[in-house]
Amino acid sequence: xxxxxxxxxxxxxxxxxxxxxxxxxxxxxxxxxxxxxxxxxxxxxxxxxxxxxxxxxxxxxxxxxxxxxxxxxxxxxxxxxxxxxxxxxxxxxxxxxxxxxxxxxxxxxxxxxxxxxxxxxxxxxxxxxxxxxxx
Amino acid sequence: xxxxxxxxxxxxxxxxxxxxxxxxxxxxxxxxxxxxxxxxxxxxxxxxxxxxxxxxxxxxxxxxxxxxxxxxxxxxxxxxxxxxxxxxxxxxxxxxxxxxxxxxxxxxxxxxxxxxxxxxxxxxxxxxxxxxxxx
Amino acid sequence: xxxxxxxxxxxxxxxxxxxxxxxxxxxxxxxxxxxxxxxxxxxxxxxxxxxxxxxxxxxxxxxxxxxxxxxxxxxxxxxxxxxxxxxxxxxxxxxxxxxxxxxxxxxxxxxxxxxxxxxxxxxxxxxxxxxxxxx
Numbered sequence: 208x209x210x211x212x213x214x215x216x217x218x219x220x221x222x223x224x225x226x227x228x229x230x231x232x233x234x235x236x237x238x239x240x241x242x243x244x245x246x247x248x249x250x251x252x253x254x255x256x257x258x259x260x261x262x263x264x265x266x267x268x269x270x271x272x273x274x275x276x277x278x279x280x281x282x283x284x285x286x287x288x289x290x291x292x293x294x295x296x297x298x299x300x301x302x303x304x305x306x307x308x309x310x311x312x313x314x315x316x317x318x319x320x321x322x323x324x325x326x327x328x329x330x331x332x333x334x335x336x337x338x339x340x341x342x
Numbered sequence: 343x344x345x346x347x348x349x350x351x352x353x354x355x356x357x358x359x360x361x362x363x364x365x366x367x368x369x370x371x372x373x374x375x376x377x378x379x380x381x382x383x384x385x386x387x388x389x390x391x392x393x394x395x396x397x398x399x400x401x402x403x404x405x406x407x408x409x410x411x412x413x414x415x416x417x418x419x420x421x422x423x424x425x426x427x428x429x430x431x432x433x434x435x436x437x438x439x440x441x442x443x444x445x446x447x448x449x450x451x452x453x454x455x456x457x458x459x460x461x462x463x464x465x466x467x468x469x470x471x472x473x474x475x476x477x
Numbered sequence: 478x479x480x481x482x483x484x485x486x487x488x489x490x491x492x493x494x495x496x497x498x499x500x501x502x503x504x505x506x507x508x509x510x511x512x513x514x515x516x517x518x519x520x521x522x523x524x525x526x527x528x529x530x531x532x533x534x535x536x537x538x539x540x541x542x543x544x545x546x547x548x549x550x551x552x553x554x555x556x557x558x559x560x561x562x563x564x565x566x567x568x569x570x571x572x573x574x575x576x577x578x579x580x581x582x583x584x585x586x587x588x589x590x591x592x593x594x595x596x597x598x599x600x601x602x603x604x605x606x607x608x609x610x611x612x
Contacts, residue, residue: 243578244527257379308378392514443513
């Protein structure tokens, strides 16, 4: 695979972080006595669950935008760099939200900004290429 | 990226609609006083949340089927057109479900039909190509 | 589409299984009297809902890892075979969890193992190719 190895690595690292978040939910079940299929019952468990769920909610936005950005700009390093910013934002989101729901803002903002750059960057470039087919 | 620009644009538009649905959930938190990490507490908030969640539940079905349909049939315009039907169905689902849970049916049916055409269209074409390698 | 038809078919079969899980949730609504937008109210419904949700939670991990494994190793048959193991694990998860929450373990473990092989297999191969560009 000669295409976009750094973007592929960043995608898998993002998924590993997400997997770690889901592990914390599983551990929280025994720690706080929240038995499946319940997903409520203890505030610490509920925050761990929402950390995973919100990240899941953003994964399609992030992953599809990341790859369409990388493919349309043909820019492996820059795309992977923006993807890394997303991962850093998600780590801050995890550490902040774990302490208190109110502390989830900064990390959330960083990953949302990175996603917006990728999404609108890809959308703009693809529309530009449709309008300028010879360029 | 010379491959399937219209399908790429439709994918990003679908994600923007989905992002708008998740924005409504965030606004609903302050509007109806549902503080994170809770996801219940007011019927209007719960419907907004289910609108986003159900769309998330269908995004892997839709996006994977859309791209495998586009790649296997090599048909950018037709694939993007069916994808647009999915988006219209999801807009009707959003406006209907926002009023009442019972009004979510028509929009849901339209997006389900569009997804089925993409999924079975891709599956049939790929199996056909495996059986007829010389065609 | 000459690239990885078997992986494409396995992807669509995994999505069909997931779609069947979401159908069971819809049927459970009328069977157990759990009206939208509620997602709680009867243990059998809640288990059916968690079966779908947990599979959704794993779909990005599985699908992205599956395709990056197939692309980086250029191995359609082996990738599709590991993907089939994931599907079998998810069927056992569905049948086990439907009976009792405690019976969801074996199927969960099988699909987690298949995902781990795909994810770390892809990650290792891509890093190896980056370090050995001439190989």
